[in-house]
Amino acid sequence: MQKEQPGMAGGRVGSESRKLLLVDDEVALRKNLVRAFEREGFEVATAGSLKEAYDVAADFCPDYAVLDLNLQDGYGMELIGTLQELRPGVRIVILTGYDSIASSLVALKAGAAGYLAKPVQAEQVVATLLGQADDGLEPLVRPMSADRVRWEHIQRVFEQCNRNVSETARRLNMHRRTLQRILSKRAPRP
Incomplete structure (x- = not known):
């Protein structure tokens, strides 16, 4: 090897x-x-x-x-x-x-x-x-789950705060440690 x-x-x-x-x-x-x-x-x-x-x-x-x-x-x-x-x-x-x-x-x-x-x-x-389209993908037919919507919102605010955990937690009115636990996990299924 x-x-x-x-x-x-x-x-x-x-x-x-x-x-x-x-x-x-x-x-x-x-x-x-x-x-x-x-x-x-x-x-x-x-x-x-x-x-x-x-x-x-x-x-x-x-x-x-x-x-x-x-x-x-x-x-x-x-x-x-x-x-x-x-x-x-x-x-x-x-x-x-x-x-x-x-x-x-x-x-x-x-x-x-x-x-x-x-x-x-x-x-x-x-x-x-290489910029080749993937025709094998099916369009998303089901709406996102509530957990996924929450995850997306947290990620959007996190990016708006330049990935600053303390500022993101303040804007979301959330404890910083809770936010860190959420950010360390993978995204929920859509």
């Missing part, structure tokens, strides 16, 4: 540049995605933290990027501006385990080409990166 190392992970490269930066702190997911991206002809560089991602991006200058929203040392969306300065036109997809409408809107406004909730299939990430 080949050991994944931070930085470069080799892959075949076509005639056009297909350099991809993958930033995720989940080692198993990162390894699976690297294999899938390499099969698709991407040259992949990886990072497991925000700090490492800044260093790798500066040296690698990617054409594509897949960024985890919540990293142990920050938020993946912080990288979007830097990546766009390094390579105008870079296509970025944000991955998250904490899916919300508010954070997806923030990511898309910041310049991400896509926003996907974990668990995610590698083929879905590749299709989003």
